[in-house]
Amino acid sequence: SKDDTDTPDESPVKKYIGRSGVVVEHYNSRPEVGVIQRLDSPIIGLKNFNNWVKSVLISKFAHPALAASSVRTQKNKGKVLDLGCGKGGDITKWSKAKISDYVGADIAAISVEQAQERWETNRNASRFQASFATYDFCTQNLEDVFDPDILAKPFDVVSSQFCIHYAFEKEETVRRMFRNVSRWLRPGGTFIGTIPNAEQLLERLRELPPESQDLSFGNAVYKVRFESREHSGFFGHKYWFFLQDAVQDVPEFLVHWDNFVSVAAEYDLQLLYKEEFHDVFSEHRDHPEFGPLMVRMRVMDVNGESSMDEDQWEAANIYIAFAFTKR
Ligand code: SAM
Numbered sequence: 001s002k003d004d005t006d007t008p009d010e011s012p013v014k015k016y017i018g019r020s021g022v023v024v025e026h027y028n029s030r031p032e033v034g035v036i037q038r039l040d041s042p043i044i045g046l047k048n049f050n051n052w053v054k055s056v057l058i059s060k061f062a063h064p065a066l067a068a069s070s071v072r073t074q075k076n077k078g079k080v081l082d083l084g085c086g087k088g089g090d091i092t093k094w095s096k097a098k099i100s101d102y103v104g105a106d107i108a109a110i111s112v113e114q115a116q117e118r119w120e121t122n123r124n125a126s127r128f129q130a131s132f133a134t135y136d137f138c139t140q141n142l143e144d145v146f147d148p149d150i151l152a153k154p155f156d157v158v159s160s161q162f163c164i165h166y167a168f169e170k171e172e173t174v175r176r177m178f179r180n181v182s183r184w185l186r187p188g189g190t191f192i193g194t195i196p197n198a199e200q201l202l203e204r205l206r207e208l209p210p211e212s213q214d215l216s217f218g219n220a221v222y223k224v225r226f227e228s229r230e231h232s233g234f235f236g237h238k239y240w241f242f243l244q245d246a247v248q249d250v251p252e253f254l255v256h257w258d259n260f261v262s263v264a265a266e267y268d269l270q271l272l273y274k275e276e277f278h279d280v281f282s283e284h285r286d287h288p289e290f291g292p293l294m295v296r297m298r299v300m301d302v303n304g305e306s307s308m309d310e311d312q313w314e315a316a317n318i319y320i321a322f323a324f325t326k327r
Contacts, residue, residue, distance in 0.1 A: 007233075026250050027086065027108035041245050043221055045299065045307030048317050050194075051089070052297045053280050054161055056290050057192045058093050060271065061323035062157040066097060067191040069156040074098070080158045081184065083137050084163030085209055087113030094211070095126040100127050103143070103150060105135035115263055136235060137180050138166070138173035154186035160193040168253035171235050174263060182267035185318040198254040199277060199317065201239065205229060220244070222315040234259040243315065269324040278317045 041047060066078030078099045082090060087106035094102055104115050116132045133145045135141050137160075143151060158181050167177040204217045205226055216225035223242040231237035237254040241247055261271050275283065284290040294300050298307055308316065 024108050028110040043245050043312055046312040046316055048297050049107055049299045052294055052299045053277055053321055055093055056284055057321050061190045061192050065156045081155045081158045083160040085115050087111045088118040091118050099128050103129040104132045107136045109134040137177050142180050151184055157185050158185050162194050164193055165195045165252050165255050169236055178267040179210050185326045187326050189326050194319050194321050195255050196318050197320045198256050219311040221311040226236045268327045270324050271321040275321055277319045280321055318320050
């Protein structure tokens with residue numbers, strides 16, 4: 001991966017493409033390396049752990065919503081919207097959840113193509129219908145890009161993994177995001193996701209020496225750099241984020257949790273679950289299903305030895321997992 005001194009303002013392309021452009025260009029330019037090469041990643045332990053957390057979220061909160069979506073049959077069931085689907089990294093997880101329909105949407109067109117290819121390659125195994133589109137959940141309505149027949153039946157689950165925080169630049173974009181999540185989700189359906197933990201990032205920011213001009217912290221695996229110590233209001237508190245072999249200095253915005261929950265409530269979304277990643281781990285390590293899954297997903301070996309070093313483990317806890325239900 002490139003080093004974190006590469007500032008996003010250097011590229012004329014990035015300047016030209018404007019709002020969200022840095023994010024789009026970043027995700028589009030990340031190579032699709034495939035499962036085999038991914039094993040070589042220096043942060044493979046952390047990537048496996050993040051995938052395990054997403055699998056836990058899906059099993060705990062999406063499976064019940066999917067199961068309730070239709071009468072019991074042997075057929076696949078349930079419809080999922082993957083908002084910010086990226087390269088389709090969760091397609092196998094959804095195939096294991098035996099869904100019938102998947103809609104993948106992401107602002108980065110090349111990622112969307114790669115997600116579609118992934119689905120086509122695994123089509124026989126996946127056995128679900130899928131539609132994909134390039135789509136910005138901050139500025140567009142879902143019905144602007146997807147045909148009415150694709151949206152005719154509401155979603156049982158909306159999943160948005162590691163991307164909702166990009167909406168927190170402005171209240172307007174947050175409201176559009178929630179509107180899109182809630183509008184096509186059936187009552188009783190589930191909204192699951194993962195976002196950075198603002199409280200923890202702010203705590204680290206406050207710990208920096210008061211005289212320090214450099215508002216950054218992190219370790220060999222991740223780096224966070226704030227532009228300002230103080231910020232008024234809930235939206236637009238920006239920081240730059242770098243994660244080794246994954247995210248190269250991309251602008252992100254703090255998601256203040258209480259505000260997130262109260263705006264969600266305005267869109268009929270009621271909180272079911274919120275946990276820091278470290279606590280997701282300790283809560284489920286001895287679980288009869290998720291414990292062994294951790295070994296199968298190579299988060300741990302059979303002797304309980306973690307595949308993450310200290311730095312990866314610290315980086316893992318930047319995030320929180322959540323689940324809401326629609327009233
Ligand atoms: N959800 C995928 C996963 O867990 O593997 C991808 C996560 S990646 C860290 C963040 C994704 O959010 C990128 O694919 C990026 O293009 C997408 N994204 C960021 N802002 C977006 C927006 N406004 N609308 C749609 N997608 C967005």
